Amino acid sequence: MSRNVKTALLLAFVALTTFCLIIAKYWFMNGK
Amino acid sequence: MSAVVDTHGHGHAHDGHGHHDQHGSYGGIMRWVTTTNHKDIGTLYLWFSFTMFMVGGGMAMAIRLELFEPGIQFFNPDLFNQFTTMHGLIMVFGAIMPAFVGFANWQIPMMIGAPDMAFARLNNWSFWLLPFAASLLIISFFTPGGAPGVGWTMYAPLTVQMGVGMDLTIFAVHLLGMSSILGSINIITTILNMRAPGMTLMRMPLFVWTWLITAYLLVAAMPVLAGAVTMSLTDRHFGTSFFNAAGGGDPVLYQHIFWFFGHPEVYIIALPAFGVISQVIPAFSRKPLFGYASMVYATSAIAILSFIVWAHHMYTVGMPVQGQLFFMYATTLIAVPTGVKVFNWVATMWKGSLSFETPMLFAIGFLFLFTLGGFTGLVLSLVPIDIQLQDTYYVVAHFHYVMVAGALFAAFAGVYFWLPKWTGRMYDEKLGRIHFWLTMIFFNMIFFVQHFLGLAGMPRRVPDYPLMFETWNKISSIGAFGFGLTQLLFLYIVLKTIRHGEKAPQLPWDGADSLEWTHLPTPVPYHTFETPPVLK
Numbered sequence: 001m002s003r004n005v006k007t008a009l010l011l012a013f014v015a016l017t018t019f020c021l022i023i024a025k026y027w028f029m030n031g032k
Numbered sequence: 033m034s035a036v037v038d039t040h041g042h043g044h045a046h047d048g049h050g051h052h053d054q055h056g057s058y059g060g061i062m063r064w065v066t067t068t069n070h071k072d073i074g075t076l077y078l079w080f081s082f083t084m085f086m087v088g089g090g091m092a093m094a095i096r097l098e099l100f101e102p103g104i105q106f107f108n109p110d111l112f113n114q115f116t117t118m119h120g121l122i123m124v125f126g127a128i129m130p131a132f133v134g135f136a137n138w139q140i141p142m143m144i145g146a147p148d149m150a151f152a153r154l155n156n157w158s159f160w161l162l163p164f165a166a167s168l169l170i171i172s173f174f175t176p177g178g179a180p181g182v183g184w185t186m187y188a189p190l191t192v193q194m195g196v197g198m199d200l201t202i203f204a205v206h207l208l209g210m211s212s213i214l215g216s217i218n219i220i221t222t223i224l225n226m227r228a229p230g231m232t233l234m235r236m237p238l239f240v241w242t243w244l245i246t247a248y249l250l251v252a253a254m255p256v257l258a259g260a261v262t263m264s265l266t267d268r269h270f271g272t273s274f275f276n277a278a279g280g281g282d283p284v285l286y287q288h289i290f291w292f293f294g295h296p297e298v299y300i301i302a303l304p305a306f307g308v309i310s311q312v313i314p315a316f317s318r319k320p321l322f323g324y325a326s327m328v329y330a331t332s333a334i335a336i337l338s339f340i341v342w343a344h345h346m347y348t349v350g351m352p353v354q355g356q357l358f359f360m361y362a363t364t365l366i367a368v369p370t371g372v373k374v375f376n377w378v379a380t381m382w383k384g385s386l387s388f389e390t391p392m393l394f395a396i397g398f399l400f401l402f403t404l405g406g407f408t409g410l411v412l413s414l415v416p417i418d419i420q421l422q423d424t425y426y427v428v429a430h431f432h433y434v435m436v437a438g439a440l441f442a443a444f445a446g447v448y449f450w451l452p453k454w455t456g457r458m459y460d461e462k463l464g465r466i467h468f469w470l471t472m473i474f475f476n477m478i479f480f481v482q483h484f485l486g487l488a489g490m491p492r493r494v495p496d497y498p499l500m501f502e503t504w505n506k507i508s509s510i511g512a513f514g515f516g517l518t519q520l521l522f523l524y525i526v527l528k529t530i531r532h533g534e535k536a537p538q539l540p541w542d543g544a545d546s547l548e549w550t551h552l553p554t555p556v557p558y559h560t561f562e563t564p565p566v567l568k
Contacts, residue, residue: 004150007221015213015255022259022289026274030281 065160068152069558070137071454076159077134078447082523084126084166089516091119096478096512098495099505112495113181114197118169120184121201124301125208126166128435131443132304133158133215136243138454140219142548142556143237145228145565150221158215165207172197172204183493185294188275188286191264198268202261209254216247216254223247228547230567234328237546238321241328242307245335249296249303252339257293260286284349291342299338302434303331305402305442306373309395311546312445313377316392317384318543323376330369330376337366347415348422356415363413367406374403389541390464394445397472398438405433408483423493426486432479444471447526452540453548456555457533463525470518477511 058066064076095115098107107115137155141148149155172179177195180186186205191198223244227236236244263274264286273279275286314321321327343351343359377399386392408430412418421427444467452458481504490501497505538554548556551565 003225004221007224008151008217011217011220011251012213015217015251018252019255019259019262022256023263026263026285026289027272030272030274 066156068148068156070141070148070152070155071556071558073149073155073159074134074137074139075454077130077137077162080159080162080166081127081131081134084122084130085519087166087170088119088122088127089519091115091122093512093516095119096509099497100509101506102497102499102502104496107495109495110181111178113183113493114173114179116493117181117183118173118179121169121205122166123435124184124297125205126162126169128301128439128443129212130162132243132246132301132308132439133212135239135304135308135443135446135450136215136219138450139548140222140240140243141226142552142560143240143546144223144226144231145547145551145561145567146222146226147559147561149218150226151218154214155218158211158218161207161211161214165204165211168200168204168207172200175200185287185290186261186264187290188264188267188281188283189277191286192267192276199265202265205261206258209258212250213254216250219243219247220251228561228564228567231547234325235567237307238310238324238327238331239304239307239546242303242310242331245331246300246303249300249335249338253293253296253300256289257297260289260293263289284346287346287349288343291345292339294345295342296335296338298431298434299334301439303335305398305439306331308442308446308449309377309398311544312391312395312449313380313399315449315541315543315545316387316389316395317381318386319380319384320545321376322379322382323372326372327376330372333369334366337362337369341366344413344418347418360413360415364410367410370406374399374406389448389461390459390468391445391449391541393465393468394441394448397468398441398445401433401437401441401475405430405438408433421486423491424486425482425490425492428492429479429482429486432482436479437475441471444468444522449541449544450548451526451529452536453552453554453556455530455533456536457529458536458540459525459529459533463521463528467518467521467525470521471515474511474515474518478508478515479511481507481511 064072067073067076094107095112098105098112137149140146169179175195175197178197180191180194180198180201182190182194182198186201191202223236223240233241263272266272267274267276267279267281273281275281275283277283310321310327341359341363343355344363347356347359388396408426412421412427412430448459448464485501485504485508488501490497536554539549540554541549547565552560
């Protein structure tokens with residue numbers, strides 16, 4: 001895997017995780 | 033200083049002539065649909081941005097037409113709300129952000145000595161998501177109930193009450209966010225991994241630095257917006273109550289999440305503008321940028337601070353005094369790194385051999401007016417004052433000084449600065465100066481007077497107002513019509529340059545010293561730096 005692909009996958013992982021965590025946090029906080 | 037490079041023996045040596053100038057396998061429209069060339073994609077972004085600027089500007093003029101005199105003349109209040117919403121969304125996501133992504137596409141590979149962006153096909157996709165997203169926004173006007181009238185902030189619980197146009201808008205925001213994140217991943221990867229040998233991070237032009245930091249901001253902030261609008265969508269259709277008080281949710285939660293994205297968004301727009309100005313001012317001062325390292329650190333500090341100030345947009349929702357104090361002090365702290373940048377730009381000009389061509393005029397205009405916008409931001413950061421001015425025209429005036437006089441003036445400076453490099457032709461300097469002065473005068477006509485309206489208590493997002501506000505509103509509206517017409521002159525100048533402009537010299541600006549000026553011919557060939565330049 002090239003260095004470029006590794007960098008991109010890491011950044012994509014950060015973005016997707018942020019998206020999922022923000023929804024998950026309020027989902028569980030609101031007891032849905 | 034950025035790009036202090038060896039210019040001896042490498043100028044033009046590796047760059048495109050003959051077969052390197054071919055524009056891929058396709059011609060005509062298919063060239064633009066299938067292109068993976070960073071310059072083509074940069075051009076697409078810039079034209080798309082200008083088109084959206086005209087659409088959003090048309091809406092702004094419609095708004096000012098309604099506000100020309102008291103009473104309801106042309107629009108019912110609901111349609112007025114739809115126009116203010118779409119004006120904001122289109123200008124922020126369709127005009128300003130794509131404009132600076134266009135600059136990034138054109139300039140970053142050339143400034144760091146890379147042959148193209150790291151992921152050329154992804155780059156194509158990032159752009160082509162935009163026209164679909166913009167179409168969804170515009171189509172929403174023609175759905176039952178019309179476009180959403182929720183404001184560009186898309187506040188809950190209004191979002192739950194809107195028609196199908198809201199769904200189209202949410203989907204458009206998803207697409208716009210995807211485009212921004214993919215573009216940012218491409219930009220970060222390109223800058224981190226594809227710099228020419230010798231182009232260390234602290235030798236990069238400041239424009240590249242500001243974009244590196246902006247791209248990180250986008251990767252961190254855009255998913256938060258996507259999360260917020262996704263939760264609004266599930267509140268509308270899937271029985272959740274994240275923000276719906278009737279189901280146990282909290283509308284204020286939406287505001288917190290939105291502004292956690294929204295304030296970094298301000299710097300996502302402002303930082304690349306700072307980058308353009310940091311290229312233009314040294315070039316026309318014929319001096320290196322003063323305090324290069326401090327500019328990099330100040331930019332980073334602004335980016336970090338932008339994540340801890342979001343609640344200054346919502347002092348009036350009812351938060352504890354300790355919360356208000358924290359956000360007030362954190363916000364005033366941003367004035368420090370911003371002040372560092374402003375003083376560095378002024379110090380760059382100090383005792384420089386200044387000349388005042390159109391890019392420099394726009395840069396100086398930016399310096400005056402952005403500083404004024406920053407200063408009114410400081411006023412609004414103070415809780416007792418903000419509580420008085422919340423949702424008044426003072427706020428409208430403030431953020432237009434940042435968005436228009438900040439971002440748009442920087443974009444104009446950048447277009448006039450790099451147009452000779454991109455097209456190989458010079459723009460009409462006389463017309464450029466006329467464009468600057470008319471823009472400057474009409475801009476202040478529109479927005480300076482809005483400070484007075486706000487201080488007198490005129491609320492924003494309302495199509496009618498008491499008679500006492502009539503005079504300033506008339507002046508503001510006349511300014512808006514003048515400003516809009518003046519931008520047609522800009523279009524004429526650009527088209528005239530492309531078709532009939534005089535041949536540009538190799539180095540039209542004496543003080544420009546980044547790689548695209550020192551190592552590449554004018555006009556720049558279709559493919560550049562296939563062999564990386566050697567920098568000493």
